[in-house]
Amino acid sequence: MSRDAWSGKDVLSILDFSRQDLEQLFAVADDFVERPDSVEKSLSDRIVATAFFEPSTRTRLSFSTAAIKLGAKVIDLSPEASSVMKGESLPDTIRMLESYSDLIVMRHPSEGAALLASEVGRVPIVNGGDGSQHHPSQAMLDLFTIKRLKGRIDGLRYAVLGDVRYARSATSFLYGLSKYSPRVVYLVSPEGLRIKSEVKATLDGFNLETQQVEDIEKVLDKVDVVYMTRIQKERFPDPNEYERVKGSYKITKSTLANAKDAIVMHPLPRTGELAYDVDSLPNAAYMEQARMGVPVRMALLHLVLGDRKR
Amino acid sequence: MSDKETMLVQKISDGTVIDHVSAGKSLSVLRLLSNPQNRGVTVALVMNVGSSKMGRKDIVKMEGVELTDEQVQKLALIAPLATVVTIRSFRVTQKKNAVPPKVVTGILNCTSTTCISVKEKESVQSIFSLAGSSPLSYKCKFCGRILSEQEISAQLG
Numbered sequence: 091m092s093r094d095a096w097s098g099k100d101v102l103s104i105l106d107f108s109r110q111d112l113e114q115l116f117a118v119a120d121d122f123v124e125r126p127d128s129v130e131k132s133l134s135d136r137i138v139a140t141a142f143f144e145p146s147t148r149t150r151l152s153f154s155t156a157a158i159k160l161g162a163k164v165i166d167l168s169p170e171a172s173s174v175m176k177g178e179s180l181p182d183t184i185r186m187l188e189s190y191s192d193l194i195v196m197r198h199p200s201e202g203a204a205l206l207a208s209e210v211g212r213v214p215i216v217n218g219g220d221g222s223q224h225h226p227s228q229a230m231l232d233l234f235t236i237k238r239l240k241g242r243i244d245g246l247r248y249a250v251l252g253d254v255r256y257a258r259s260a261t262s263f264l265y266g267l268s269k270y271s272p273r274v275v276y277l278v279s280p281e282g283l284r285i286k287s288e289v290k291a292t293l294d295g296f297n298l299e300t301q302q303v304e305d306i307e308k309v310l311d312k313v314d315v316v317y318m319t320r321i322q323k324e325r326f327p328d329p330n331e332y333e334r335v336k337g338s339y340k341i342t343k344s345t346l347a348n349a350k351d352a353i354v355m356h357p358l359p360r361t362g363e364l365a366y367d368v369d370s371l372p373n374a375a376y377m378e379q380a381r382m383g384v385p386v387r388m389a390l391l392h393l394v395l396g397d398r399k400r
Numbered sequence: 401m402s403d404k405e406t407m408l409v410q411k412i413s414d415g416t417v418i419d420h421v422s423a424g425k426s427l428s429v430l431r432l433l434s435n436p437q438n439r440g441v442t443v444a445l446v447m448n449v450g451s452s453k454m455g456r457k458d459i460v461k462m463e464g465v466e467l468t469d470e471q472v473q474k475l476a477l478i479a480p481l482a483t484v485v486t487i488r489s490f491r492v493t494q495k496k497n498a499v500p501p502k503v504v505t506g507i508l509n510c511t512s513t514t515c516i517s518v519k520e521k522e523s524v525q526s527i528f529s530l531a532g533s534s535p536l537s538y539k540c541k542f543c544g545r546i547l548s549e550q551e552i553s554a555q556l557g
C-alpha cells in the first residue's frame with residue numbers, strides 16, 4: 091500500500107486528499123477497530139505536540155490518546171500558561187514547538203492558521219480545526235462512521251442541520267462529501283447560519299450540489315444521514331442573533347418519529363439541539379461516531395509519521 | 401492620445417504615459433506607484449477626459465520614470481484597462497497593457513476579521529491569488545475570502 095499521500099505530509103484540509111487516500115485511511119482505521127490488541131507501536135520514540143489556541147477537550151484528548159496508543163510521547167502547549175498570551179506570534183510559537191517534536195496537532199480560532207504554521211514549520215502539521223472551515227480529522231471520522239454503519243458513503247441522502255456557516259465540522263463534512271457521490275445533500279439552517287458563499291463556490295467546484303430547505307421535518311423521512319452541529323455562541327458577531335436562533339432546529343425523539351432508519355450524527359458536545367431522549371433510539375449514531383475518533387486519528391498519525399525515515 | 405488630449409499636457413521627452421486609467425483613479429495610481437526613487441519627479445494628471453473605449457478616463461504622465469513589470473502588474477489592480485506607454489526621446493518605445501498579477505503579496509488586506517492574515521498582520525504577509533479578471537477578483541490564500549473589484553479599488557484608493 092502506498093503511503094505517499096500521507097507520509098510526512100501536513101493534514102490541513104480534507105480537500106487535499108483524494109477519495110483513494112481516504113479509503114486508505116479507513117482501511118487502517120478499520121484494522122485498529124477490529125484488532126485493537128495487535129496495534130503496532132509505530133510511533134515509539136516519537137514526540138507529538140498538541141497546541142490548542144482555542145479550548146477543545148475531545149479533539150485534543152483523542153489525538154493525545156491516539157498518539158499514546160501508537161507508542162508516542164505527547165507534549166502539550168497550554169496557551170494560557172505560555173508566551174502566546176504574552177503576544178508571541180504564531181510563527182514563533184510553531185518554530186519553538188517544532189524544535190521539541192516530530193509532529194504538531196494544532197487548533198486555532200483563525201482561518202488559515204494551520205496553513206500558516208505549515209509554511210513556517212518543517213514537521214508535519216495536523217489541523218485540529220482552524221476558523222470555521224477546516225477540521226479534517228473530524229470529517230474523516232464522520233465519513234468513516236457512515237461507512238461502517240451504512241456500508242457506503244455514495245448514493246446516500248444527507249441533511250446537514252443547524253449552523254452551516256460557523257461550524258467547522260459541518261463545512262468539513264460537506265468538503266468530505268464532495269469526494270464522494272451523495273444522492274442528495276439538504277442544508278437546513280436559519281438565515282443567519284447559512285453556508286458561506288466561498289464555501290458554496292468550493293463545493294460547486296467539486297460538483298457537490300446542495301439544496302437549502304427551511305424545515306428538517308420536511309426531509310426527515312427522505313434522508314439516510316442527519317448531520318447536526320452545535321450552534322456556537324462564540325462564532326456570532328452579535329449575541330442577540332445567537333439568542334434568537336439557538337432554540338431552532340432541535341432534534342428529539344418525537345421529531346424522529348417518521349425518520350425511518352436515518353442515522354443521527356453530531357460531533358458533540360451538544361448544547362440543547364439534540365435531546366437526550368434520542369440516545370436510546372437505534373437512530374443515534376453519535377456515540378459510535380465519538381468512539382471512532384481515536385482509531386481514525388491513530389490511522390492518520392500512523393500514515394503520516396508511522397514509517398518516516400528518521 | 402488624440403491631438404486634443406496632447407494639448408492638455410506638454411509632451412514629455414523621456415518617461416511614462418499611463419493611458420486608459422479608470423476615471424477618478426489617477427491619484428490612486430500615483431499613490432500605488434510612489435516609491436523613494438520617483439520622489440520629486442514631474443507628474444501630470446489628466447482627469448475625466450472623454451474616451452471612445454471607456455466613456456471617461458484619466459491619464460497619468462511621469463517624467464523620467466519607467467515602470468518595472470511588477471509596477472505594471474500592480475497598476476492592473478486599480479486600472480485593469482490601463483495601457484502603459486514608455487517614451488524615450490519623444491518616441492514611443494514600448495506599449496503594454498496592464499495585466500492583473502496571478503499572485504499579489506502584501507498589498508491587499510483580507511476582509512475577514514477571523515482570517516489569520518489579519519490576526520497575525522505583523523508576522524504574516526497577505527497572499528491573494530487571481531480569481532477572476534473581468535470583473536477583477538482575488539481570493540485570500542488563508543481563508544478563501546474573495547475580494548471584489550470595488551473592494552480592491554477601495555483598499556488601494
Ligand SMILES: [Zn+2]
Nearest residue numbers: 510515540543
Ligand atoms: Zn483571508
